[in-house]
Amino acid sequence: MQSKKNIGFIGTGVMGKSIIENLQKAGFTVHIFTRTKIKAQTLIENGAIWENSIATLAQATDVIMTMVGYPNDVEDIYFGSNGIINNAKPGSYIIDLTTSKPALAKLIDQQARSQQLHALDAPVSGGDIGAKNGTLAIMVGGEQSAYEEVLPILQVIGENIILQGEAGAGQHTKLANQIAIASNMIGVCETIVYAKKAGLDPLKVLDSITTGAAGSWSLSNLAPRMIKGDFAPGFFVKHFIKDMTIALESAQEMGLSTPGLELSLQLYKELASKGENDSGTQALIKLFTNELP
Template structure:
């Protein structure tokens, strides 16, 4: 059973990862961190996190390893090989990939981790920067249910909606369902905001009316106000959403599924990125509609 004082290693200190690691520290967990750019971890180190010089060093010294990186190739690079997590982690330690990644990669990590005497979960999240800061993320978990139960106290520090979805890879499949839903919804949110402006309405008052009705969604409540204010700072990067949509479209094609809303959203976000907004927040999509 995982105890509150077990040491957690956190790899990937980005927009969301930094807040997730900080919440673990606040809850009393000793945290060691590694990220490719040490400066990103500076504030956590100043608050008491221990810096590791490499993935291998961190893996050898902690009891639970959480990864929250950008792309599937990043996940592969830190999990596999002589300097990777699986080769260096202590026997019977836990590895949890919270990156949105390929379900097939999560399955591979699960198999290889078991062969190394490790316990593995895939646990991607939703909720953006606000959810990470407030410890209110939705966490979608794949892997052995007993391992899930053992790590639940840690998940509860970072999230409020935590559900075991099934075997290895199930968490990633669930996250792709999440991204498919958001993809089409974001188009609708942008169109509604621009429509309100063109009709001469006060878009903030429009939001007051429609966010609590049938049109309500997380994106409408949390991202539409940023669109109105012209605040395009990233809670979730455009480039990472494009990555997620490509993963979802690839998986849907493998299952011979028709996903036209997803395809259109990917096309629009790709256009947005090509215009220089790949490091903006996903709410920047409204720029295409404001032309």
């Protein structure tokens, strides 16, 4: 696949940029499009091919990967006369890495089939660190044959890559992931605040607890940033709010009670209302340290 596939990539944000760089390093030719070309300038200088529209990108590539912000962004780039589905070449593979709605993933799959395209929903986890290191967890929904065909590409950007089921299953798995993170982030914040209040060195506390039963990705990777006062976004607060909102809606549709998710969403909305929308999710600790107005 690597020798004969041109990859199109739409979305060059914090994670998208690193994913594209890893694909380039692996020898793939990457065509890119994003709403603000200047944000892709470094990628272009490093050999990515700029396309002036979604339609031209779709027509020029064999595999199209997308990573945008919200479900409505996904709808904008996939549907309509100038969208991916109506412009991609028959036989192409389309892979949405965005965390979005399971129902939307199913709709994309249905419409893709009508145009002889192969669609996969493949949201990821691992943040900016995982994107840079090519170690993302990738949760895939779609047909087995399509999954196997694009697996060599996914292996460039991720390590833990699992086909979870049919279309929409990748999104459901990512929402389960976000539900687990939601309550955990509250615990991480409370842990650091408690350690400081008790007169402990929070970094030494992390050395003790990250390898035990309390260990988690957030505790190992985001807690040190909290302690240092580094709130740069590996994953935006606004995007986590979007994910948790979708997860809560999905849970409610299935008749489930998710009180931990509801509390986390409430706290993150409060954080966003105080001007932290574009901060990293680790900025939640500001609510616990009274650093906000």
